[in-house]
Amino acid sequence: MAPVIERRSIQFSLDPKSGVPYYKQIILQVEFAIADGRFATGDQLPTVRSLAVELKINPNTVARAYNELEIRGIVTTQQGTGTFISEKQLQLTEVEREGALDGLIRPLITKAASYGFTMNEVLTAVREGFEGMEHREDSES
C-alpha cells in the first residue's frame, strides 16, 4: 500500500437544529481541535471554499468564522494563500495573556459563586476538565 500522507485535518460538521449559528459552530470546532491537539501551530485549515462545499453552506459563512478566529489571534490568514493556525499565542506579552485569561474567567467566577459553588469545587472541576482532555501529543513528523 502507498504510505498515507499524514495531513492534519478534522471532520467538521454542523447541526442546524442546535440554534447555534454555523459560523460559531465552526469556531468552536477549530478551538476544540486546537485544545485537543488535532490542530497545531502552522497547520492549514480547509479553504473557505472547500469547507463551504463540505458543509453545504456559503463561503462567506466560513470566511466569517475564520475572520473571528483571526481577530482572536488564533489563526492567521493570507489572501491568496490560505488560513493557518497562528503562532501568536507565544508572542503575547505577559500582560496581554493575563488580560485575556481574566476576561475568560471573570464571568465564570460570578456565575459559579451565584450558584453557590465554592472556590475549591471550581478549582477541582477545572483540574478535572483539563485532565480529561488527554492532549494528543502525536509525534511531530
Added chain:
Amino acid sequence: MAPVIERRSIQFSLDPKSGVPYYKQIILQVEFAIADGRFATGDQLPTVRSLAVELKINPNTVARAYNELEIRGIVTTQQGTGTFISEKQLQLTEVEREGALDGLIRPLITKAASYGFTMNEVLTAVREGFEGMEHREDSES
C-alpha cells in the same frame, strides 16, 4: 436619628450603549450581587414594576430577567407576592450540582487551552478571582 432599617437592596443601572440587552444586564447584576453577598437567600428583589420605573423600561423586560433567573433556580417568584432569592442551591443533588458546574466550565477549558493557557495558569487565575471577591459576610440580623 431614627434607626435606618437595614433593607438589602442594590442599586441597579443600565448601560444602553453597551450592546448588552437590558434583561441580561439585570440578570448579571443580580448574580453579581449574590456572589458578592449583597443579596442573600430569602431576600426580596424589587418588584417588576418598581424596578421598571427606576430603570425607565418596560415591566416585561424586568419580568423576563426574573424569569430567566427563576429558570436557572436563582430566584423564586410567586404571583401576587414577589420575587425572592431562592434557597434551591442547597436542595440540588450532588449530581445536579456537578452537571451545572461542568456546563459552566467546559467552554472555559476549551477556550483557555486554544489560547495556549496551561492548567496551572487557569487554576491560579480562578483562585485569584475568588479571592478578589471579598465576600461580604454581613451579620444576619
Added chain:
DNA sequence: CCTATTGTATTAAAGAACTAGTACACTACA
C-alpha cells in the same frame, strides 16, 4: 368582598444577527 399590589400572557414593532448571492482582489506557480 374589594382593592391594591404582585407577576403573567399576548401581540406587535424595531432592530440586530445570520446566511447567501455575486463580484472583486491577492498570491503562487507553470
Added chain:
DNA sequence: TGTAGTGTACTAGTTCTTTAATACAATAGG
C-alpha cells in the same frame, strides 16, 4: 503573463432577539 486557487467586499433577504403596549390573573389585607 496568465490561470487556478485563495481570501474579501458589498448587498440583500430572512430569521431571531429584544423591547414595549396592553390586558389578564393571582395574592394579601382591610
